[in-house]
Amino acid sequence: xxxxxxxxxxxxxxxxxxxxxxxxxxxxxxxxxxxxxxxxxxxxxxxxxxxxxxxxxxxxxxxxxxxxxxxxxxxxxxxxxxxxxxxxxxxxxxxxxxxxxxxxxxxxxxxxxxxxxxxxxxxxxxxxxxxxxxxxxxxxxxxxxxxxxxxxxxxxxxxxxxxxxxxxxxxxxxxxxxxxxxxxxxxxxxxxxxxxxxxxxxxxxxxxxxxxxxxxxxxxxxxxxxxxxxxxxxxxxxxxxxxxxxxxxxxxxxxxxxxxxxxxxxxxxxxxxxxxxxxxxxxxxxxxxxxxxxxxxxxxxxxxxxxxxxxxxxxxxxxxxxxxxxxxxxxxxxxxxxxxxxxxxxxxxxxxxxxxxxxxxxxxxxxxxxxxx
Amino acid sequence: xxxxxxxxxxxxxxxxxxxxxxxxxxxxxxxxxxxxxxxxxxxxxxxxxxxxxxxxxxxxxxxxxxxxxxxxxxxxxxxxxxxxxxxxxxxxxxxxxxxxxxxxxxxxxxxxxxxxxxxxxxxxxxxxxxxxxxxxxxxxxxxxxxxxxxxxxxxxxxxxxxxxxxxxxxxxxxxxxxxxxxxxxxxxxxxxxxxxxxxxxxxxxxxxxxxxxxxxxxxxxxxxxxxxxxxxxxxxxxxxxxxxxxxxxxxxxxxxxxxxxxxxxxxxxxxxxxxxxxxxxxxxxxxxxxxxxxxxxxxxxxxxxxxxxxxxxxxxxxxxxxxxxxxxxxxxxxxxxxxxxxxxxxxxxxxxxxxxxxxxxxxxxxxxxxxxxxxxxxxxxxxxxxxxxxxxxxxxxxxxxxxxxxxxxxxxxxxxxxxxxxxxxxxxxxxxxxxxxxxxxxxxxxxxxxxxxxxxxxxxxxxxxxxxxxxxxxxxxxxxxxxxxxxxxxxxxxxxxxxxxxxxxxxxxxxxxxxxxxxxxxxxxxxxxxxxxxxxxxxxxxxxxxxxxxxxxxxxxxxxxxxxxxxxxxxxxxxxxxxxxxxxxxxxxxxxxxxxxxxxxx
Numbered sequence: 012x013x014x015x016x017x018x019x020x021x022x023x024x025x026x027x028x029x030x031x032x033x034x035x036x037x038x039x040x041x042x043x044x045x046x047x048x049x050x051x052x053x054x055x056x057x058x059x060x061x062x063x064x065x066x067x068x069x070x071x072x073x074x075x076x077x078x079x080x081x082x083x084x085x086x087x088x089x090x091x092x093x094x095x096x097x098x099x100x101x102x103x104x105x106x107x108x109x110x111x112x113x114x115x116x117x118x119x120x121x122x123x124x125x126x127x128x129x130x131x132x133x134x135x136x137x138x139x140x141x142x143x144x145x146x147x148x149x150x151x152x153x154x155x156x157x158x159x160x161x162x163x164x165x166x167x168x169x170x171x172x173x174x175x176x177x178x179x180x181x182x183x184x185x186x187x188x189x190x191x192x193x194x195x196x197x198x199x200x201x202x203x204x205x206x207x208x209x210x211x212x213x214x215x216x217x218x219x220x221x222x223x224x225x226x227x228x229x230x231x232x233x234x235x236x237x238x239x240x241x242x243x244x245x246x247x248x249x250x251x252x253x254x255x256x257x258x259x260x261x262x263x264x265x266x267x268x269x270x271x272x273x274x275x276x277x278x279x280x281x282x283x284x285x286x287x288x289x290x291x292x293x294x295x296x297x298x299x300x301x302x303x304x305x306x307x308x309x310x311x312x313x314x315x316x317x318x319x320x321x322x323x324x325x326x327x328x329x330x331x332x333x334x335x336x337x338x339x340x341x342x343x344x345x346x347x348x349x350x351x352x353x354x355x356x357x358x359x360x361x362x363x364x365x366x367x368x369x370x371x372x373x374x375x376x377x378x379x380x381x382x383x384x
Numbered sequence: 385x386x387x388x389x390x391x392x393x394x395x396x397x398x399x400x401x402x403x404x405x406x407x408x409x410x411x412x413x414x415x416x417x418x419x420x421x422x423x424x425x426x427x428x429x430x431x432x433x434x435x436x437x438x439x440x441x442x443x444x445x446x447x448x449x450x451x452x453x454x455x456x457x458x459x460x461x462x463x464x465x466x467x468x469x470x471x472x473x474x475x476x477x478x479x480x481x482x483x484x485x486x487x488x489x490x491x492x493x494x495x496x497x498x499x500x501x502x503x504x505x506x507x508x509x510x511x512x513x514x515x516x517x518x519x520x521x522x523x524x525x526x527x528x529x530x531x532x533x534x535x536x537x538x539x540x541x542x543x544x545x546x547x548x549x550x551x552x553x554x555x556x557x558x559x560x561x562x563x564x565x566x567x568x569x570x571x572x573x574x575x576x577x578x579x580x581x582x583x584x585x586x587x588x589x590x591x592x593x594x595x596x597x598x599x600x601x602x603x604x605x606x607x608x609x610x611x612x613x614x615x616x617x618x619x620x621x622x623x624x625x626x627x628x629x630x631x632x633x634x635x636x637x638x639x640x641x642x643x644x645x646x647x648x649x650x651x652x653x654x655x656x657x658x659x660x661x662x663x664x665x666x667x668x669x670x671x672x673x674x675x676x677x678x679x680x681x682x683x684x685x686x687x688x689x690x691x692x693x694x695x696x697x698x699x700x701x702x703x704x705x706x707x708x709x710x711x712x713x714x715x716x717x718x719x720x721x722x723x724x725x726x727x728x729x730x731x732x733x734x735x736x737x738x739x740x741x742x743x744x745x746x747x748x749x750x751x752x753x754x755x756x757x758x759x760x761x762x763x764x765x766x767x768x769x770x771x772x773x774x775x776x777x778x779x780x781x782x783x784x785x786x787x788x789x790x791x792x793x794x795x796x797x798x799x800x801x802x803x804x805x806x807x808x809x810x811x812x813x814x815x816x817x818x819x820x821x822x823x824x825x826x827x828x829x830x831x832x833x834x835x836x837x838x839x840x841x842x843x844x845x846x847x848x849x850x851x852x853x854x855x856x857x858x859x860x861x862x863x864x865x866x867x868x869x870x871x872x873x874x875x876x877x878x879x880x881x882x883x884x885x886x887x888x889x890x891x892x893x894x895x896x897x898x899x900x901x902x903x904x905x906x907x908x909x910x911x912x913x914x915x916x917x918x919x920x921x922x923x924x925x926x927x928x929x930x931x932x933x934x935x936x937x938x939x940x941x942x943x944x945x946x947x948x949x950x951x952x953x954x955x956x957x958x959x960x961x962x963x964x965x966x967x968x969x970x971x972x973x974x975x976x977x978x979x980x981x982x983x984x985x986x
Contacts, residue, residue: 244425
């Protein structure tokens with residue numbers, strides 16, 4: 012019973028809570044412009060609290076038992092992704108079909124849990140095979156690519172290229188960790204990039220071109236790139252002060268409560284703020300890596316790497332896009348951007364990592380669970 | 385965990401290194417943006433959020449010599465867009481069109497043109513909005529990025545058409561004009577003077593625009609504003625015109641023209657000019673028909689403008705300085721002074737008029753018989769001037785014409801001044817490919833034939849005779865002041881040149897002109913209030929394409945008082961028919977009576 016009261020990994024959980032809290036201030040500024048929170052800021056605060064609870068609850072489970080749920084969760088997520096496409100079930104916004112209505116509870120974005128479902132299933136798939144063969148077999152590549160590929164195609168068709176890319180990239184990182192040949196992985200990536208222009212939608216190709224040369228479309232996608240860099244750059248070292256960013260406060264940066272939340276930090280808290288946020292995130296990643304290294308079994312290692320890359324890849328792609336180093340693909344900043352599905356999913360992923368930590372540092376807990384097994 | 389065949393820890397280390405490298409890169413990128421490039425992005429952000437807006441300066445007013453308001457301005461609103469800023473030009477045209485009740489396709493065409501020609505220039509879609517358009521547009525413009533309502537000073541003419549040719553017209557600035565004037569603070573949205581005083585003094589009347597800093601949001605709504613520089617109103621002009629005299633001259637001219645309309649069955653035109661005899665200041669310059677300058681000030685529609693251009697009476701053309709006519713017998717002043725100066729005759733010479741000279745008839749067919757020099761002017765004997773012109777020759781005659789200001793603009797300075805024509809043998813050779821005949825000289829010596837003068841030029845010539853030989857430069861503005869009233873500059877009237885005629889000969893011309901009014905051809909101009917001296921002119925015409933009914937132009941020039949001339953007057957009626965003494969002289973008489981009755985009172 013004591014276990015339910017004790018935090019599984021205090022460093023990880025505190026870093027995550029601090030990062031989410033810091034980001035919530037930026038969201039408050041973007042949506043409310045002052046200390047009295049708007050409806051969105053209140054909802055986001057609720058998502059964060061819910062996320063923290065979910066993280067703790069998941070951390071109390073034993074990840075070695077969660078593996079048995081890997082396939083059912085994966086299939087459920089695939090069904091939800093298919094349901095999104097059905098007229099009458101899925102909801103569209105901003106040109107994409109991504110949401111399922113949950114009635115009074117709001118909406119669910121199945122592509123968010125899909126990422127975690129893929130991490131879980133790949134870890135389970137690879138760990139159970141490696142246990143017997145001790146070395147990576149090339150034929151597993153096909154299975155892994157199929158596990159990641161199906162949700163990738165469903166997500167990319169919504170269309171949501173950002174999440175699709177994250178799902179594929181996750182799979183490659185985990186395959187690498189599981190011992191796949193870098194040459195094979197590189198070859199597959201190369202071939203994938205080759206067919207990418209054929210499967211990209213017209214607007215996605217346009218975004219890619221605009222990224223390469225933002226001045227060709229100063230009012231459209233290029234506008235986002237220019238405006239976000241302008242907002243961040245004009246923040247300087249110390250920033251304009253919370254609630255005092257002229258661009259953030261007057262709607263000059265579109266989507267600055269979701270994908271472009273970092274621009275608010277950049278403008279109002281300056282370089283000090285963005286580096287502090289980056290440092291917090293890095294701390295979170297280090298905590299995840301430490302958990303991975305100390306994991307007592309292969310499943311723990313692969314799950315740890317999966318969760319770390321889930322967090323790291325999303326942050327990398329999001330921040331890279333916001334600072335103009337990567338094309339605009341549309342991806343939220345984990346634990347920061349507005350949105351309940353993403354918030355709860357990411358906290359659940361961290362909870363899974365915390366569970367690995369708990370198992371490795373509480374031998375009693377491990378024995379107890381093993382007895383159950 | 386030792387049962388794996390590959391070094392999983394090494395692989396994890398590679399991934400960790402990649403993670404650190406990537407975040408280090410992102411940190412560098414942020415430092416680059418926020419630290420090293422900071423000032424660049426601050427400038428970019430200012431462009432985004434700070435808009436500098438020009439505040440229109442009130443246009444300078446015009447007052448008459450007594451300080452009565454002639455022209456002022458009132459604020460009005462224009463709808464304009466900056467084409468580049470519009471997100472969806474088609475939609476913008478539809479929204480603005482329905483609010484302003486203008487066909488959307490017309491606006492869309494304008495915006496399309498603006499997008500290709502000057503995408504960042506202010507493009508005026510509709511000028512001088514009426515209150516209904518304004519109230520419907522205001523909310524639309526508020527939510528439409530790139531569309532604006534701008535205040536502008538619109539010319540107001542409290543006296544309607546009075547002195548329209550002098551005051552002039554306003555019009556939208558053209559791209560060529562803007563190229564030249566951009567440094568002077570003009571913009572595409574400005575109206576500028578196109579004719580008259582508004583054109584000549586545009587730079588002074590225009591004033592200096594103020595500047596306002598606006599903080600705007602992404603939708604273009606102003607959140608905060610700060611005035612950097614207040615607008616500086618244009619200078620006010622104090623005209624030489626006497627508004628009452630101007631109106632009186634227009635009325636006198638108008639009454640006669642109305643009668644002529646009845647007689648001739650078509651609209652007639654004419655001019656009456658009153659100059660200060662010594663200075664050339666323009667006290668009145670009436671030209672009828674005239675036009676209403678107000679539609680020009682709000683941006684004239686092409687249909688309205690077309691109608692004015694096609695009006696057979698040509699109301700846009702001033703008959704006072706933008707048209708020229710044969711001067712008829714008023715020209716005898718010049719032939720007479722030239723002959724005296726060249727010693728071809730003396731003031732005491734006697735002539736004989738038998739009714740014809742070298743085949744050219746005197747208008748008195750039976751002849752004047754024996755006649756002295758003074759009476760040759762008073763009775764306008766053609767034969768005497770045929771003879772004197774014949775003796776002078778066209779070479780010497782044309783030199784005197786030029787000396788008194790014919791054949792070139794007077795220097796009034798308003799656009800479109802007609803320089804008239806002083807013919808020479810060379811000119812005829814070049815123009816018609818024909819030699820100059822003696823008959824041409826004889827014709828010219830009584831102001832018929834090729835000679836053309838504007839009424840203003842004849843007014844200057846008359847003033848020159850009256851003031852003893854100073855060829856004056858007519859001028860319309862006495863002084864310019866700032867809007868607060870301090871004088872910026874004052875007119876400094878100087879004669880253009882001295883007439884190369886001995887003043888004593890000019891006094892002999894004046895004796896003859898006095899005789900014309902006292903007992904000669906111009907008794908109709910005799911006023912009980914002042915001694916008047918004048919000369920009539922009747923231009924014999926024949927039917928021609930420009931003058932289908934072959935009616936005479938009639939003239940009368942005069943000055944008064946005879947002993948100490950104050951004013952010189954020229955009246956000219958285009959295709960009036962009749963004679964100078966009966967048609968034009970009575971108009972001068974009315975002006976004289978008015979002028980001297982007012983002067984006596986004050």
